[in-house]
Amino acid sequence: MLRRCVKMCMKQLFKKSSATRTIHLGLIGLMFVTALAVYAEAEMYRGYETPPYQVVRSNGEVELREYQPHLLAEVTVRGSRSSAISSGFRTLANYIFGGNIEAEKVAMTAPVAQTAAAEGTWTVNFMMPSEYSLDTLPKAKNPAIRFTEAPRERQLVIAFAGRGTDRNLARHTDKLRTHAAVEGLQIAGAPRYYFYDDPFTLPWNRRNEVAFSVQ
Secondary structure (H helix, E strand, C coil), X not given: CHHHHHHHXXXXXXXXXXXXXXXXXXXXXXXXXXXXXXXXXXXXXXXXXXXXXEEEEEECCEEEEEECCEEEEEEEEECCHHHHHXXXXXXXXXXXXXXXXXXXXXXXXXXXXXXXXXXXXXXXXXXXXXXXXXXXXXXXXXXXXXXXXXXCEEEEEEEEXXXXXXXXXXXXXXXXXXXXXXXXXXXXXXXXXXXXXXXXXXXXXXXXXXXXXXX
16 A cells, blocks of 8 residues: 555656655655554564564554464463463573573563463463574473464454553453444454563553454
């Protein structure tokens, strides 16, 4: 879409006066800068790479996103939600900090994701940097760590600040279900929880999200 708009602008550009061409060139440059900013926001968070997505549409705090395929490292953990996210993160962090067969450090990404699996168990994962493929990732020492490729997928996502407590997650899950019903969107599976910041980040500066897969 951006490329088409720029092409049309360039065709009209040479029909204008010199002064008008200068204004149009400035507008075209602004379009490029804006587009790059949008993509940068979708793929980076505070210096950490995030899964690539485009916002299909936005309604207040709720976004419909289309995620592109990306690699995940994940582990399944038994326990309460809060204990599982901590345990799962420690296992995956050990892997990327060099606790792998090649003793290679892998860049941290965001967010840390958590989804209910079977009763009493949780899947915790985060994206592997886009420079890797399944063949080039360092081999895990811990057999509990799995590597999978997340498919292209649409997700309905609601973001909120504050602490990612069970109460906050449940409240925003309910809001997301209500939004999906009003918009006529069919959501599937368990809610996914995305945590973008470390525990030392002040609550009002934190980014948390709840997401559902959209069919």
